[in-house]
Amino acid sequence: MTELLSAKTATVDPAPPAGPDPLDGAREALRRAREHLLGLQDDEGWWKGDLATNVTMDAEDLMLRQFLGIRTAEQTDETARWIRSQQLPDGSWATFHGGPGDLSTTIEAYVALRLAGDTVEAGHMTAAAAFVRAHGGLAASRVFTRFWLAMFGHWPWSRLPAVPPELVLLPSWMPFNVYDFACWARQTIVPLSIVRALRPVRSLGFGVDELRTSAPPPRPPRLGTRPGLLHRLDRLAGSYERIARGPVRRHALRRAAEWIVARQEADGSWGGIQPPWVYSLMALNLLGYPLDHPVLRAGLEGLERFTIRTRTPDGPVRWLEACQSPVWDTALAVTALADAGLPAGHPALERAGRWMLDEEIRVRGDWAVRRPNTPPGGWAFEFHNDGYADTDDTAEVIMALRRTGVPVEPAVLRATRWMLGMQCRDGGWAAFDADNTRKLLADLPFCDFGEVTDPPSADVTAHVVEALVAENYAGTLPVRRGVHWLLRAQEPDGSWFGRWGANHVYGTGAVVPALVAAGVPRRHPAIRRAVDWLLAHQGADGGWGEDLRSYRDPSWVGRGESTASQTAWALLALHAAGHGTGEPALRAVRWLVQTQRPDGGWDEPHFTGTGFPGDFYINYGLYRLVFPISALGRILDTGAGDLEATVTR
Numbered sequence: 001m002t003e004l005l006s007a008k009t010a011t012v013d014p015a016p017p018a019g020p021d022p023l024d025g026a027r028e029a030l031r032r033a034r035e036h037l038l039g040l041q042d043d044e045g046w047w048k049g050d051l052a053t054n055v056t057m058d059a060e061d062l063m064l065r066q067f068l069g070i071r072t073a074e075q076t077d078e079t080a081r082w083i084r085s086q087q088l089p090d091g092s093w094a095t096f097h098g099g100p101g102d103l104s105t106t107i108e109a110y111v112a113l114r115l116a117g118d119t120v121e122a123g124h125m126t127a128a129a130a131f132v133r134a135h136g137g138l139a140a141s142r143v144f145t146r147f148w149l150a151m152f153g154h155w156p157w158s159r160l161p162a163v164p165p166e167l168v169l170l171p172s173w174m175p176f177n178v179y180d181f182a183c184w185a186r187q188t189i190v191p192l193s194i195v196r197a198l199r200p201v202r203s204l205g206f207g208v209d210e211l212r213t214s215a216p217p218p219r220p221p222r223l224g225t226r227p228g229l230l231h232r233l234d235r236l237a238g239s240y241e242r243i244a245r246g247p248v249r250r251h252a253l254r255r256a257a258e259w260i261v262a263r264q265e266a267d268g269s270w271g272g273i274q275p276p277w278v279y280s281l282m283a284l285n286l287l288g289y290p291l292d293h294p295v296l297r298a299g300l301e302g303l304e305r306f307t308i309r310t311r312t313p314d315g316p317v318r319w320l321e322a323c324q325s326p327v328w329d330t331a332l333a334v335t336a337l338a339d340a341g342l343p344a345g346h347p348a349l350e351r352a353g354r355w356m357l358d359e360e361i362r363v364r365g366d367w368a369v370r371r372p373n374t375p376p377g378g379w380a381f382e383f384h385n386d387g388y389a390d391t392d393d394t395a396e397v398i399m400a401l402r403r404t405g406v407p408v409e410p411a412v413l414r415a416t417r418w419m420l421g422m423q424c425r426d427g428g429w430a431a432f433d434a435d436n437t438r439k440l441l442a443d444l445p446f447c448d449f450g451e452v453t454d455p456p457s458a459d460v461t462a463h464v465v466e467a468l469v470a471e472n473y474a475g476t477l478p479v480r481r482g483v484h485w486l487l488r489a490q491e492p493d494g495s496w497f498g499r500w501g502a503n504h505v506y507g508t509g510a511v512v513p514a515l516v517a518a519g520v521p522r523r524h525p526a527i528r529r530a531v532d533w534l535l536a537h538q539g540a541d542g543g544w545g546e547d548l549r550s551y552r553d554p555s556w557v558g559r560g561e562s563t564a565s566q567t568a569w570a571l572l573a574l575h576a577a578g579h580g581t582g583e584p585a586l587r588a589v590r591w592l593v594q595t596q597r598p599d600g601g602w603d604e605p606h607f608t609g610t611g612f613p614g615d616f617y618i619n620y621g622l623y624r625l626v627f628p629i630s631a632l633g634r635i636l637d638t639g640a641g642d643l644e645a646t647v648t649r
Contacts, residue, residue, distance in 0.1 A: 023586075023636060025593040029600075030632040034340040036600030037333055037625055038348055045355030047333040048326040049621025050308060053611070054095045055083045056105050057274050057320045059112035061303070063148055064278045066115060067202055068285060070300070078309065078318035080116030083109050084124065085317065091127025096548050096607040096617040098561070103135045104145040104449075107211060111148075114206050129210045137213035142449045144275075147192065151282075153201040154208050159217075161446035162241050165193040165252040168259055172369050178259075179369045180441060182454035183388050183432045186366070187263065187276035189446075190256050191283035197244070197253065198286045227443040257287050261295055263366075265384045268302025272382035273323045277303070322611070322618070327359055327379050327393050329622045334400035336626040339633030344405035353404030356397055360411045361389045367422065370434045374421030377414030390431045391422050392460045392500065395467035402470065416471050419464055420478055427481035428456025428489070429464045431500070450612030457499030458489045458507045462514035469517045483518050486511055487526055494529030495558065502566070502608045502617070503550045504557050508534060509569025513576035522578045531577050533558070534570050535584050542587035543567040543595075545606070551613040564602035565620075567592060568627035571635060580635045589635060592628050601625050 041047055058079045065071035086093055086109075092101025093109045110128045118125050132138075138149060149155035168190055170177035178186040221227040260280050263270055270276040281299050289296050306321045334352050342349055356379070364376050365387040378394035380386065394415050401408040422434050430436060436454040441447055465482040473479050490496055490511075491504070498506030512530050516522060536558075538544060543562025550556035560566075567588050574585050596602055602624040609618030 023589065026589045026632055026636060029593045029596050030340055030629065030636060032596065032598075032600035033625060033629045033632070034337060034342070034600075037337065037622075037629060040622075040625075041333070041348055041352070043351075045330070045351030045353075046326045047329045047352075047622060048324060049329055049623070049625075051321045051323060051325055051609075051621065052319075052607075052619040053322040053616065054102075054105055055086050055093050055109050055112075055319075057322050058083055058318070059108040060148065060274070060278055061320050062112045062115050063108075063152075064281065066204065067151060067200075067282055068291065070291065071115070075318065076116045078316050080113055080118070081312070081315055082317035082319045083112055085312070085314070087124055087128070090131055091124065091129075092131040093128075095615070097605045097619065099548060099617075101131055101135075103132060104141040106131055107138065107141050107145055108148065110211065111204070111208065114208075115204065120210055132211045133213050136215060138208070138211050139213070139215065139217055143446050144449055147195070149208070151195070151200055151202060152204045154204070157196070157199045160196065161444070163189060163193040163196045163446055164241060164244070165190075165197050165256045166244075166248065167193060168256045169252055175438070176441075179366065179433075180436070180438045181452055182436055183366055184271060184273060184276070185447075185450075185452040187271045187273075188279055190259055191270075191276060191279035194253060194256050194283035194286060195279060197241070197249070200282075200286055253287065257284060260284065263387050264295060264298065265302075265382070265386065267305060267382075267384035268298035268300070269306075269382075269384070270299075271388055272380075272385045274306075274320065324382055325620060326383055327356065327397065328381050329620075329626070330356060331379075331393065331396040331400040332626040332630075333622065334403060335396070336629035336633070338400075338403035339630040341633065344403055346405070349404040350406055353401055353406030353408065356401060356404075357406065357408060357411055359383075360415070361386050362414075363387075365389060367433050370436070371421050374418060375414065377411075377416075377418035379415070388432055389418070391419050391429050391464050392431050394419055395460075395463040398467045399470055412471065416468065416473075419468065423478055423481070424456050426456060427485035428458075428461040429482070430454045430456045431460050450615045456485065458486060458496040459498050459500055459510040461485055461489075462496075462507075462510040466514040466517050469514075474518055479518055483515065483520065486515060487520075490526055490529070493557075494526075494533035496530070498610065499613065500610050501569075502548050502610055503546050503613075504533075505537070505544050505546045505566045505569050506608070506610075509566075509573045512573035516576045522576075527577050530573065531579055534573060538570070538584055538588070542591035544570040544588070548607060548610070548617050551610075561606060562591060563604050563606050563608055563624070564592060564595065565604060565608045565623040565627045568631035571631035572627070575631070575634045585635065589632065592632065602628060 062071060062076060062079055088094060088101055090101055092106045094100060095102045095105055106128055143161060146155045146160055150157050150160055167176060167178055172179045178190060181189060265272060270280045281296060284296060307318060309316060309318050330352050334349055337349060359379055361378055361380060362376055363386055378389040379397045380389045381393050398412050398415055401412060423429055424435050431454055433454045438453060441452045461482055465479055468479050495504035496507030496511045498504060508530050512527060520527060539562045541562055544566045545560035545562040546558055546566060547556045547560035571585060571588050574580055579585060604624035607617040607619040608623055609620045611618055
């Protein structure tokens with residue numbers, strides 16, 4: 001540890017220019033933002049911003065309802081109106097605001113609009129079909145899209161990868177068992193295996209031949225490679241699928257159904273996320289569960305609670321949140337308000353603290369398969385997500401609870417013990433599981449969309465290290481190993497990769513405060529290189545932005561239109577590194593002041609959250625508010641007396 005913490009001479013920020021205090025406007029901006037955030041708190045104590053993704057959620061909702069025979073005209077019209085509003089000029093649909101068109105998203109949106117009655121001759125539909133054909137047609141779409149097409153008879157089941165339900169029978173020590181997959185992937189694969197085994201074909205009422213091309217199917221990967229070997233393994237599994245009958249298959253289907261039912265959450269969801277939710281409903285229905293069965297009824301009713309309806313000049317629109325983030329949002333809001341000067345014991349913080357305590361998870365989840373001797377504790381992302389506590393939420397909640405004034409010792413002790421037990425062998429922390437790192441799964445033919453494992457990441461490890469330091473674990477072996485992991489994970493350019501936020505700005509904004517809190521000197525080379533990277537990527541307007549294309553294209557790393565949340569992440573890192581009052585930080589503060597809305601918030605259409613790097617992204621409705629408040633509050637070093645709250649609710 002000593003050599004890793006070796007230091008060079010510290011750099012000193014130049015004195016700010018003479019004249020009016022450049023932070024005067026920031027104080028007023030912070031006051032307005034804080035009052036705006038206080039006004040968004042629910043009476044029960046929580047905060048939750050809308051969580052926007054892309055139109056595949058809405059298209060698949062209509063296809064699910066078509067599959068189950070419950071689609072209504074009102075749902076269809078409102079959803080179709082929303083999908084049309086998100087179409088790009090070239091006829092496609094993107095996976096994030098400002099991003100390029102995506103083939104599979106466009107196919108699913110097109111099918112949903114055909115369900116709504118849009119004709120193939122309509123201008124927006126001919127443009128969409130032309131985009132699909134130009135990008136390879138149905139055959140070039142991702143596996144999940146072709147599964148949907150197969151369920152409606154527009155793609156042959158025989159040309160889809162095998163997903164045998166017998167996977168659920170494999171013990172946890174065998175390769176390819178369901179616990180080798182990340183929690184979000186295993187919850188999707190198990191119901192998908194039932195659907196794949198039963199091969200349903202139901203009617204859409206129309207064809208999609210206009211989306212096909214005459215291009216030959218892609219050639220399989222070379223046999224001498226790992227993808228090539230797994231491709232041949234998939235062909236063998238497909239041969240087994242064609243003859244799978246008898247007691248083993250029936251037992252596997254029964255066990256898979258039991259596995260699914262056991263993991264339904266109290267709100268009717270599966271993991272609180274859309275993909276396993278829709279596949280679980282279809283899988284159980286295919287196995288004979290009627291729509292009025294308590295499990296299916298709860299699942300369908302739960303979807304309504306994830307549905308956002310708004311009025312537009314063109315009429316009402318309806319869209320679905322892929323998941324919800326009240327625990328995460330509440331922890332971040334509490335931290336922001338405390339950074340902005342609200343004292344522990346303030347009514348808003350006390351309400352939030354009591355609500356978060358009520359959300360503590362005291363039961364074992366799938367994480368216990370790899371950590372059977374770790375007692376339960378901690379928090380999850382959702383209102384009801386007891387099966388999947390995660391270390392990231394738990395870390396943020398621990399730090400937030402300490403600032404509420406509510407007695408929290410037993411819950412925090414349990415959560416801290418759980419986080420320590422979830423440390424991976426290499427010293428880092430992942431979000432949901434420990435040592436979930438089997439890389440060969442990514443090369444399986446049915447794993448062509450999103451991350452399928454949950455390895456340690458810099459942002460999660462940083463949050464856990466920071467929380468453990470706050471709980472007086474600085475200098476302990478787990479924290480030292482976490483610090484070493486973070487130092488090893490630094491990119492050659494000085495940044496850190498952001499797994500759950502966009503992208504290197506997020507990773508760096510999380511890691512620098514954690515390292516400084518853990519005792520790494522601000523003059524340490526790793527900190528200095530991170531600061532240099534941030535300063536080199538500051539926008540001409542004073543803000544920071546990083547386009548989500550940076551996950552696939554290195555030319556976008558650290559580059560993009562400035563956003564409030566990403567500017568705040570950079571400011572948090574600069575403040576922690578001792579550069580919070582230098583000219584670059586003051587330019588960023590001015591940018592936040594100048595772009596603030598009159599109501600105290602900020603506009604942020606750009607997505608800055610990440611679900612699956614390279615594939616699936618999120619626009620968190622509160623990121624644009626909570627992170628600027630924290631950044632401004634820390635830079636101003638506000639005292640409670642300077643910003644006495646006028647909103648107490």
